[in-house]
Amino acid sequence: MSLHDLNTFPGVTAQPEAATQGFVFNHTMLRVKDITASLDFYTRVLGFSLVDKRDFPEAEFSLYFLALVDKQQIPEDDEARHQWMKSIPGVLELTHNHGTEKDAGFAYHNGNSDPRGFGHICVSVPDVVAACERFEQLGVPFQKRLADGRMNHLAFIKDPDGYWVEVIQPAPL
Template sequence: MIKRIDHTTITVRNLARSIDFYTHLLGFTIDHEMWFPESRLRIVFLRLGDTILELFGVPEIRGEALSHVNEVLGYKHICLLVESVDEEHQRLAQAGVPFRIPPTTVQETVRIAFFSDPDGMDIELIEYLP
């Protein structure tokens, strides 16, 4: 029986920059790390509550992130549940994070906003309205 999704993995261009972004701006903490010298792969597991985000630090990355393109097969985005989309938008925008979609109400019950991590991977903020 499948219990739940254990973690999600993102390959990043600059591991130190991504760790800084996810920990200092989004509140994740470093859970643990793994190093594979033969492949020069460093993996850092970040935790936010019960959620684990695995960052693959690979020295030579090819290509660009396409998570914002609907017509490309693959994982689309990470969604973070927040108390207030507007407050998080203001906090992140003041820190210099550009938003692709500003805070928007969808179907009167959900408020969302989209921004990108340092490698262009989409991140959604979501707030369920009363």
């Protein structure tokens, strides 16, 4: 499929309007049960850096913003960091409602059981085979391994809440 073919849907504007220049897809938010387990997964397992944290004690929740950036890029000053974080693409916002980690029966709907909705996020890695071998060694649960099914160039792992994370590499295997 060529780029031209992507712009031939009836009723769809082929070109973004000038008013959208400068728009950035900034972040996706996931609600998480146990923030300690989630931060460990997204930082240690997937390499995200914690960019910002906002607490709302009166409403009993906290927001954790993560991104795949070099920690040296993150501004030290709180206001500068907050503004920078809102300008970069690909931020992951983890929302933790205080106390959910203490309720053994509590779980968020991950979007992949009925009724289906949200599907997954995706992380691109330089070597998907090596990444999957590492995930296996770390005991990360898989939804789909590279060898499963017909699409042997991608895998799906699960975070502590059961959200799916697609793992791909830019170049062909």
